[in-house]
Amino acid sequence: MPTPTTPNTRYIHGYAPHEANRLGDQADTLADLLHAGTAYPPGSRVLEVGCGVGAQTVHLVRSSPGARITAVDLSAPSLARARAQVTSQAPDADVTWQQADLHHLPHPDGHFDHLFACFVLEHLGDTPRALAEMRRVLRPGGSLTVIEGDHGSAFFHPDSEHARAVIGHQVRLQSSAGGNALLGRELAPLLRHSGFTGVTVRPRTVYADHTRPALVDGFTRRTFIAMIESIRDTALTAGLTTPSAWDRGIADLHRTTEDDGTFHYTFFKATAVRPRP
Template structure:
């Protein structure tokens, strides 16, 4: 299975900035206790670990990722936390975790299952390592939920190609809609399953905030541009056209941009 995004330094920095940008949208419905031991599967460069440490003050977060270079970057991003033992990082796959049964108070995943063909083996493995009563939060993509106004043909066409490649690479660009079914198959008890809207419309009145919002989404979408260009799935000038449309959206007071992810809370009984 290939990864639609790159492992470049630019992409790694984007992941850190994206986590900070999305924090206010994704975290209000997440709750862990101070002193909890937490597991993140697909920790990448450690961006979400920083958010979790800041918000919940857990005793320890253990992060795993299958990509060695990402774990090395996470180590570089979290040197003090690793040194003090607040964070531990491992190279491992989510369906074969190197931990004993009933180890963690909680677990979480952000935007990982979109790259997998089947999340159920990973959820079953997370269930194994959770303590009884342990909580599992997962936030995932629903790419068909993207809505842009006024109509932006380059963005729409690019996004269609992005999602087509995501599927061809073995992922699921709408995996968020499948989270409840996957947790049922993994025999987890579902406590909540909700949309998480990330939206800009006339309520966002600050021009700087609007520009930043759209710039973050432009970077998110175009993070797959190199993979699409390599495979000839978009024209060479498509990324520039996408950027031009984002610029037009940023100066148009009528613009609307919405993306809905899905978030589930499941518990090990």
């Protein structure tokens, strides 16, 4: 689970157990889509930044047996949960757990062969600074993999201005908290401007309808709609909406999970390299 990396950055979905469960559901549902093509050689040093509750770490260790993974997060409770989860599911994995600020990583220059960040940059208040620190600890010629979503990519049937409005409230609240829920579309220029080369960004699209019930349940209901539902009180307190308007928007989102409904969302997966001198 992403956690704040500076006092000015706030994870707007909170840290309750149901949010940790949502992140686990998301990681498991999307593992094949998002982790395909990502595997690190045995013995290689891999840094996962913003590991949170270990939802993505579990899949990293499964796809890269023998890799030496360091999982970093600012939250001690999240790290404890991550350690317990990975230990129970992959007891032989070589994972070092470390509480640290992403903007001040306690590692020497060029220490890691590979870096992995999933759903982390969108929550940061100073993304260029974070990328500069990540570049610092990556060895020349080492690889960076970044996965982010983009809430502007969500569309669905039946269409609904009320549903689009509640998604818009989430985007606005994340922005006011210092993040960017539309970051996926910006990955390519962000990485190039941060000094990485060989930047490649590819869309990873989720499409769910009645012929894909696992995605309807695992992604549309339990990942995306659950994420939007989690900011209800914050949106109401901020005066962005009314209870009736909110409830109408959420009901219309749930309408997309019915037999004649459809839901589409695009993630963006970027790879890049720290250039050699």
